[in-house]
Amino acid sequence: MVAKSFDMIVVGAGPGGYVAAIRGAQLGLNVAIVEREHMGGICLNWGCIPTKAMLRSAEVFHLMERAGEFGLRADKIGYDLDAVVKRSRKVAGQLSGGIGHLMKKNKITTVMGAATVTGKGRVSVTTDKGQQELSAAHIVLATGARARELPGLEADGDLVWTYKHALQPARMPRKLLVIGSGAIGIEFASFYNTLGADTTVVEVMDRILPVEDAEISAFARKQFVKQGMTIMEKASVKTLDRAQGKVTAHIETGGKTEALEFDTVISAVGIVGNVENLGLEALGVKIDRTHVVVDEYCRTGVEGLYAIGDIAGAPWLAHKASHEGVMVAELIAGENPHPVRPESIAGCTYCQPQVASVGLSEARAKELGHDIKVGRFPFIGNGKAIALGEPEGMIKTVFDAATGELLGAHMVGAEVTELIQGYVVGRQLETTEQDLMNTVFPHPTLSEMMHESVLDAWDRVIHM
Known part of the structure; x- marks a missing residue:
């Protein structure tokens, strides 16, 4: 099969990949982008955007409850969880469709399917119509990451949820355990706590929001407790015993283990890079703890192969991925971009x-x-x-x-x-x-x- 030739192939159409493709096209490159599931990636479809839509609903609900403080009256305040989720999905769907429009506008070839880098400058894509072969001197990996699952704490979609389940809940949790207090964990804890769930957050480190300045973490903790959350720091969930409609979590803290009962658990214990089935090992790409090792310009060490965004390591932020995408596209086009400096990238958590x-x-x-x-x-x-x-x-x-x-x-x-x-x-x-x-x-x-x-x-x- 003759491979269709391009200047640049981008694997993954999340906030890193689609931005890289657009910038490459702007610079006159003939670009193809491969996406196996959703245009816009996890961020747009199952992360940054829909979570913010849901958090906005919680924020408005919270303000309605405080109406009296502002000289206003709001009676019989309530919410429709299905409607909250429906709005969130609508927002994500609207933006996902917009990415497809941007690809057409910039004359970028879009291929829906699972990609494998089969050799230097070659990508094979498994589509619903069979195999499609592509070639380019430059290949950009932007395959993102997925939720990390710890042994014994695996999600089942019923009692134990990942972020995907939490974004389209079948029911409102009454007594919720959130494992992990990074941005994802705290945002979901904030959302469900605001809507009335009795929420407990367990963090293995000595403080919640551990990547933040200690003083800020302490201030945030005080506010969360004031809102009714239970915060357990220097604690770890050892096992989950699942039964009909309930989960018993065995939580170790201070050398002691206690058993606490919940009806819902959200696991937010980090992410794993999507490095499997891409053919990277055969190419000699170095992988460290599920993330591709790159230099300051996102080069993998294999000629013509780059990795950007979550697959290339921390910070795991959409705006970091997008900026890396621009940088790599400019590098490929022969320009002289500045490397992305992680220490100059802002981190934002949209809790209350x-x-x-x-x-x-x-x-x-x-x-x-x-x-x-x-x-x-x-x-x-x-x-x-x-x-x-x-x-x-x-x-x-x-x-x-x-x-x-x-x-x-x-x-x-x-x-x-x-x-x-x-x-x-x-x-x-x-x-x-x-x-x-x-x-x-x-x-x-x-x-x-x-x-x-x-x-x-x-x-x-x-x-x-």
Whole structure:
């Protein structure tokens, strides 16, 4: 069979793959993209987007319950879980269809099927019509990842759920156990807790949201407990005993094991890279703990083969994958892109309160030998936050004391997933504390707290 020839083949149409394909097409490359299931990948169909749609429903429900605080009346407040899920799926479906339109608009050849890299520059795709052979000098792997399952804690879709089951629940949990307190676990815990589930979160590390600054984690924990969640840190679920309509979880903490009963368990204990059945081992691609090893330009070490996004390792974020996709496409087209710097990629968690960060935590900055200055500003000192009825939160900034370099920024509170980009831009432009101090922030806005946090690091804070 004669292989159809392209300049670049992208395997996987998630936020890394489809963006790489579009950027390649913009630069004049003849591009093919292969997707085995959903245009837009996990993020758009089963991750970032539908979860945010569901969390928005929970947020509105929460505000309706607080109507009296705003001088409003809302009687007989309730929700229709099926309708919440239906809206979430509709949002995902609308955007997934949009990806297909973008492929056509950019004249990208789309092949639906499972791909295997059969040799240098060659991809074989198993479609519903048989095998299709493709060739290109450059192949970009963007196959993403899936939920990690631990022995004995495997999902069954009934009593034990993964994120997919949690996104289209057959019922509303009454007593919920969430295993893992990273972004996925905490977001689902927040959603179901807001809608009334008695929610317990178990985290094996010494604090929830373990990748965040310790002070932010502690603040978030306090808010979750205030909302009625039970948080168990330095704890692990050893086994799950399943019976009709219930699960008994054996949870070890402090050297003791206790048995607690739940009707639903959500497992959110990390991800596994989709590296199987791609033919990578035969090509000599190095794989470390289910992730393809790449250099700063996402090159695998095999000529003409690149890996981007979740398959290429942390941070496992859609925007990191997209930016890597652009970088690789530009590299293939002969341009000179800057490598993606993981430390300049923001992380966002859409729980209530929201959490966002970029750069080094206070502890990490100290570990790296920086003499630091730290600024903080609470939401309670901000007029807009009080007017919104969102006085719980804080913004924290970490600077190098000698140079004024913004080393990191960490936030917890309303809309911080939008605010964080201000500091991301600042780090990209190599902003100093003087630049930020001399910037005029509009009033009344939540963003004023960003200014005050910087001022606080140099003992110049105004409103505290």
